[in-house]
Amino acid sequence: MTGSFCTLIQWPGPATATGFLQLRLMPLLEREPPLAELEAALHGALAGRGRVVLVSGEAGIGKTALVEQFTHDQRHQVRVLWGACDALFTPRPLGPLHDMAAQLKGEWPARLSAGGPPAALFAVFLAELRQRPSLVIVEDVHWADEATLDLLKYLSRRVAGAPALVVLTYRDDELGVRHPLRALLVDLAASNVVVRLPLTPLSVGAVRTLLGERRLEAESLHQQTGGNPFFVTEAIAAGGGLPPTVREAVLARAARLSLSGQAVLRAAAVIGPRIEPALLAAVTSAEAYAAEECLSLGMLAAHGEALSFRHELARQTILETMPPTQRLALHRLTLVALRRSPAARADLTRLRALSALSMLLQVTSQKDEAERANQAALAVLEPLTPNRELIFAYNMEAWLRLGRNDNAGGVAMAEKGLALARHFEEDGELPRLYEIAGLCWLYLDHARGLEFLERALALALKIEHVEQTLAEPLSSPTHGASASTASPLLGDDALDGVIWLHTYVSADRCRAYCICDASSPGAVRRAAMRNSLPVDRITEVRILTPYSFT
Template sequence: MENKTVSPVFVGRGPERAALAEGLMAADDGRPQAVLIGGEAGVGKTRLVEEFLHQAHEAGALTAVGACVEVGADGLPFAPVATVLRALHRQLGEELTRAAAGFGGELARLLPELGEPSATVRVAREVEVRGRLFELTARLLETLAQDRVLALVIEDLHWSDRSTRELLGYLFRSLQGGRVLIVTTYRSDDIHRRHPLRPFLAELDRLRTVRRLELARFTRDEVRSQVAGIRGTLPPEDLLEQIYRRSDGNAFFVEELASMSDGCGAGGISDSVRDLLLVRVEMLPETAQRVVRIAAEGGSKVEYGLLRAVTGIGEDELIEALRAAVGASILRADEDGTYRFRHALVREAVDDDLLPGERTRISRRYAEALDADPALVPADERPARLATYWYHANDPAKALPAVVGAATGARRQHAYAEQLQLLDRALELWDSAPAEVRQGLRIAEDAESYPLCDCADDPLSFLDMLAEVTLAARYAGDAERGLSVISRALRVLEGLGHPLRAAWFWTEKSRFMRHLGRGNGWAELGTAQELLRGFPPSPVHARVLTEAALWGAVFDPGPRSLAIAERAVELAQEVGDEHTALNARVSRGGLLIETGRGEAGVVDLRAVADRVVAADMVGVFTRSHINLQSLLESMGRSEEALAFAEEGIRLAYRYGLRDTQSWIHGNRSDALFSLGRWAEAEAAAGEARAAGQMPVTRALAAQRLARLALGRGDLAAAEAEITLMGEHHRAYTGLAPQYAHPFAQHRIAFAAAQGRILDCRRILAEAVEAGLAPGAGCYTWPMVDAAAEAESAARGVAAAEPGQAAAVAMIREFAATLPRDYPVWAAYGLMVEAELRRAEGTSGAADWSAAVAAFEELPRPFELARMRARWAEALLADGDRERAAGLLALAHAVAGELGARPLAGEIEKLAQRARLPLTAGTAAAAADDGSFGLTPRERDVLALVAAGRSNRQIAEELFISPKTASVHVSNILAKLEVSGRGEAAALAHRLGIVGADRAASA
């Protein structure tokens, strides 16, 4: 007799249902939405989704469901997205095919029904096609959603593979049009501290269009309603109390207990959750129990044909067994002909109850059935599932080629994290597999200059696989794993006499050592170069020389490194390796800028960036956009740097490159800090921290946050971030100026804030003695300025006087060696000299006037405010109170807007001593300046508001995000004390804040 365990009455979940309804309405208005539903196993996520899908269908939405499967952890990428696309294809047929016209071959990687996949490109460019795949998936959904709402559900995100998460993240960020709502579910009790879903969820929490819901357990009253729905009558209070106590409000356990309560006393069910879950299975007929056990080992879902082949029983008997399991609410039948457990907890309990030998035997039967009839499962799933079955069957001879084949499939789908997992499994199986199986494997395909094996010698074929694992680790962002594999490869190479392959691995090791902060990688590069000595030019030569140029750009920016970069470009072009040539040009362009030839460097870098975008060369993009953005900022061109960063961050998300996202967000934080947009700088630094995977990127995020904390006077936060900097890139300190000098700068500023001038001097002396090439002055000038400001602040302090003259002389001598090729560096030079003269007691108004004039030409409001305050102090000493008052008012307004409390405090003390009213002065100075307290960026936004632009149009025109535009508009309304955009525009025209010509041109 069929047990009725699911309540026909949907209980509770009012706020969650309302949130889903709101998301559906927003999607219907053309604003794509996403809702993430979390909760412990059994709490009712699936039932909520089913109820929502029914309502969405009734409202005219097109619905589709996909679920992540546990086999995804073993390398089945994009499985739930592929299932959703199949469901859409079944419902739409030719409409979907027409929507994919022109790129069906590329989308066939996810939806084979569209035809044969496009030809595979070489591995060095596969990551580029991955970005294309993401973009086309978004385009397809947007096209299908023009005339109806798409309500798409991805269940069990806790089992998702990394590629699925990255594709979903891309869709959440990139869907701009179309009526799309994506709902996902995940088991929150499975999300431990190191679970890969945790940082993914943290990133999504920052997105305006993503809403996260957490389902709580049922209350006692809700349990009463659920039990009443199942039993058809209100339960007795003693039974309700028993069910509520044992279930603890978990909806699934309530169902189990309620359906078994009749005829069972209090001791009729074990207190063990596992036993509770198995009770219903053990009540099935013997054949049905056997089918359920076999289905449990098959994974989260099993096709009917596969289940029939594995069970080996007659069709009628199998159907009766399945009917019993479905009737008992253990299995459920899906429309696509697959069977899955109604709840994953039941499958886990049944699978755990299998004996080890039983599990191995069932896995073998699954593998043999798939080998005999590949059509039993979808073609795109077969390699990964076959690899999983043979692996669990403990048959290395069969498992190794199956796992390698699945890894190749994952690579072709650009699912590098899953490829890496599969290749690791292949390495585990390698020694156990027969020699003839190992020798038949070929892995690498001309990837990144690796010299392919050209014979059947076993060690060399194994090295090919290690090279593939190395590249997969690099693309997946797993430097630790990459370094481990390289060490193994170098041990295998010892005594084999294959210098080109050894040089390739040493070059990769240099890269990983730098990224992990375990050295500067020069020793490894030196070994690679020595191995190549005497050999004719080859792609490996070009690769090694390009890495040497990259090293020079970071650690020794100067003429010698520029010459290496020039030679690397020539050699890469000579051997016909465009990727390597472009990478070498990135280093050359950066070195041109750092050696004073800025325009030539920018032209070179922009040309590379344009080529990278046009050809989707992701392997070069990871450097081209990061470097050009950073170097524009170093030249003082912060607005350009920020605009370029907006393009870079879009591409980084499109390609799913997390560590690259961290670099670009960090560089955005630098530009935003310089422009005086500190709140946005903090948000960008937070994004950089969330995306950072390597020690170096985590250290750089701490560096940006430490700078903000010091500027705001939050010493506790500054100390914590400086400590993190030291922990993450300790190996860089004393080696690369771009890491060592900001670290020293923040330590000096922190010590100065605590009045520890002797520590300031010691830290600077250590940095100077390290003898680092200053390269781009943006890393070194701020450190020198921090030391000069510390001495300036300590003037007249008894403890500082001994040795102050020597300290000032040392700072001045070191500053004289620094480049001043660009206006921002020259301005820093004037500021440092003025601070040093203040420390000596010899500074005058002219020194500060020159520094102010220099910074007035630059988008550096914080430094300008500081110089204006110093100039005001000198003017007061000369008796010029009127000019001093105006300068102090301007400086105080900027300090207040930035939240620069230490600077604001200094200005307030100076004004108090001089008896100057800052509030009145602020208004007068602002009016005289014509700004009314608005920053240059806010005046640009106001001009566009006055021209009638929307926030989105403002964002597009100024290369900022709509959210940032909204923040600017809110700030403008507050500063002008108006209630709306129209009033702000009218006031701007009336008071002349925005000229008519400017608004018209906008």
């Protein structure tokens, strides 16, 4: 019954009279029970027992996908009328009714634009529903204008005798106590025509199905996204990183908080995946209501005594968009507060805080404190099941050890981080190899730098179908035998700070790839021009920075 369909479907979209075509390639997972309930309710409605179905859940949980699937399945049985409420600063009064009038055609559009008392319009609409079996979808009623809420109240009180199924979708996690939709919901609660369909997150198994052959880890993706299908599908499309769509969605939501609410959210993001209210209070001076606000807008969720971000991806977004100085200040406050509560030591929250703190301290050259913080993080993270925090802490440790001339130790740590990254990230290996090579270079360990560069390039050759054409194996032209081979280039280029490292040509021999160490893309271009080499594209391979660990 549930659809795994790859066909073009006609969405009776509200925006245009003709609707638009949408291609759904993803199967809808784990929605058999709500689809069956919708079908049963429609069955009753067609027999004259009209019903109102409330499809609720947070943004991205799949409300629209569910009703689209359902209307697609039922479109031959019943007339579908589709209306939507929009998040407008000035809501269109009766917006959804206008949408549906456009689909009803005939005298409807004229009747609506003629205006008149709403109650008369409602009565005419109800009469229309009594004429023909109808499936009425009103999407996103958390944004409904007051007139629409009145219409829905009117309909829900009279639908029982009509061959109509009215399906309302709304975000239940964004309804503050004074939200106008609440009054309608209270009204509906007493009604016996209402069917409630709260949608639940996807399971790890469903996330695994969506991942298919991709090399991301289902458990970890599930944990990061809280099983929210929107976050899952976007994160998969982005190959594991933080997709811009998720970032935008999270920031748009956070922007609706008051300034105190936003301050609490930032502190909570720094504290970590699990937030004890006492710790939050110690770190932020905001009033308690600000935390309440984060809860009622659905950014944070309560789990027994503790709070957490509803989605780990949301927490990452807030962290990443915070200025480093502010992050550092919050890390410090968190650490101070944690030192006062040793009982809480075993939880991931502070590990993340500790290793991130370590990174930030490193940037500000407070090495001893950074080392202690990272050691503390490693001591707790290593015995746990493999986790992303550990990649971060290993890389941090590599950076710290190389910094104090323990090159072998640093590289061993980088290798551990690399092995874990391979486990967690699709396509993560190549950039990380380049980065470790860069890190060794930075600390003047050219031999090890070359080793990593060689591994990176071997992988690049495999992935990008580029072949190596240098006569001798990789070596730095500034050291050893190949220095003389490269000297015609190096002499002048050194002036621009450009060191030519390696050259490759593509398998079809139409393109050459040069790797060089340089201060800027402009310097590379100048050096190339001086040597009459046509430069097409210059791609920067970042030298490892602490920020690239995150």
